[in-house]
Amino acid sequence: MAVRDEIREQRQKLRGQGFKAHWEYFWEYYKIHTIVAIFALFLIVTLVRDIANRKPYALYSLFVNNQGMETQTMLQDGFAEYAGIDTTKENVLVDTSSNYIGSSIDTTTVATSEKIMALIAAKELDVFVTDIGSAYHYASQETFMDLREVYSTEELDAMSDKLFYVDQAYADYLASEEYTTYITNGKFDPNNKYAVMADKYNETFHYDIMDPSEMDDPIPVGFKLDGSKALEECGAYPEETAVAAIVINSERIDTSKKFIEYLMK
Known part of the structure; x- marks a missing residue:
């Protein structure tokens, strides 16, 4: 059997098998590609950081799943002017190079996850902007x-009508031993609504949007950017609502708030 036919057959078998099965398949067939991609990304990030370090950051924002061709230039220039930032002395970075698709565990998605973890660990990332579906994923991972x-x-x-919430009780479940056991054997408590939610996500890669009143412990972690003039002009998220959040360990809070203010106009 040709390799192409074997891969097609394996993908047919994986339909409806959930996150764990997809991940095992991906790692078997794309492990080397992933390692190479991550190494290449590391070199790129290192190079960009070395160049950028000639000037300190006034702001580092990451736009995941951006669709606009001119988003980076338009928002960097627009915000620098709005906030009165002298870009000859400080960098304003709107990074639009990353994409995340939960239903496709490929090298791009893995590289994006690795990049985000590295930026947060280095305390370099300030504002995270993405589509609302991806925002639920990262919010539940306690990124914001x-x-x-x-x-x-x-x-x-x-700004209550613009607030984006995550249920801390769900995030706590994802960090629990119970969830770790579920990932290992696929078994969960059907009476635990968070276990049911997690299993549904791992099957469909889709989060049901919940009203804060339905959450056990609603935490405001972001702002919905529907109606944003800046995003409309650059076409960043033309077909869905975007969410802006401050990363959990940002050290440039005032500038982050100013940037979100700019995006919400």
Whole structure:
């Protein structure tokens, strides 16, 4: 049997098998490609960082699944002017090079995940912008800051219709031993709504949008950017709502808030 036919047959078998089976298939067939891609990404990130380090960052924002061809240039220039940042002395970076598709565990998705982890570990990333579906994924991984830590109650109340929430109880389940056991053997408690939610995501790669009133522990972690003039002009997310969040360990909070303010206009 030709390799192409074997791969086609394997993919037919994987239909409906869930995250674990897809991951095992991916790792078997694309392990070397993934290692090479990650190494290449590391070299690129290192090079970009070395060049950028000639000037300190005023802001590092990451736009995942951006669709606009001119998003980076338009938003970097637009925000620098809006915030009065002298780009001869400080860098404003709108990184639009990453894509994440939960239903496709390929080298691009793996490289994006590795890049995000590296940037957060280095405390370089400030603002994370992506489509609402991907935002649920990263929010449930506790990637974003609780907005109550950096905004007053009055500020959040004034923007209540734009707030994006994650259920902390669901995030806690994903960090539990119970979930780890489920990933290993595929068994879960059907009476645990969070176990059911996690299993559904691993089967469909889709999050059901929940109202905060339905959550056990709703945490505001982002802002919905529907109606954003800046995003409309550059065509970043033309077909779906985007979400902007401050990364959990950002060290440039004031500039991050200013950037989100700019995006929400």
